[in-house]
Amino acid sequence: MGxxxxxxxxxxxxxxxxxxxxxxxxxxxxxxxxxxxxxxxxVSGAARQRATAKLAQQVTEWGARREGARQEYERxxxxxxxxxxxxxxxLRTAARGHPDLVATQAARRLLAKQGVNx
Numbered sequence: 001m002g003x004x005x006x007x008x009x010x011x012x013x014x015x016x017x018x019x020x021x022x023x024x025x026x027x028x029x030x031x032x033x034x035x036x037x038x039x040x041x042x043v044s045g046a047a048r049q050r051a052t053a054k055l056a057q058q059v060t061e062w063g064a065r066r067e068g069a070r071q072e073y074e075r076x077x078x079x080x081x082x083x084x085x086x087x088x089x090x091l092r093t094a095a096r097g098h099p100d101l102v103a104t105q106a107a108r109r110l111l112a113k114q115g116v117n118x
């Protein structure tokens with residue numbers, strides 16, 4: 001956490017919109033139905049339609065929560081209590097990932113080229 005704008009002593013939280021949305025119950029992990037694709041031919045068409053309608057309702061509610069979270073994130077960003085991570089901060093986060101991941105390796109290479117310790 002860094003100091004807020006103007007050196008007034010308040011702290012500014014560093015988080016991406018996705019992290020913020022997840023903390024508000026509007027993250028991408030909140031959407032979907034894990035078993036919906038498993039509905040086989042033994043499930044009636046009516047049951048399938050009910051499951052699909054329930055998922056559609058959940059998607060609509062999730063979209064509303066996400067839009068509310070986006071507006072709140074933008075408001076808090078303008079106020080200075082939250083800021084998006086810089087490119088270097090994002091690369092450092094990625095560089096701390098599993099060494100076998102391509103994204104981790106790429107982040108490490110980019111940071112090394114810039115002479116930044118990760």
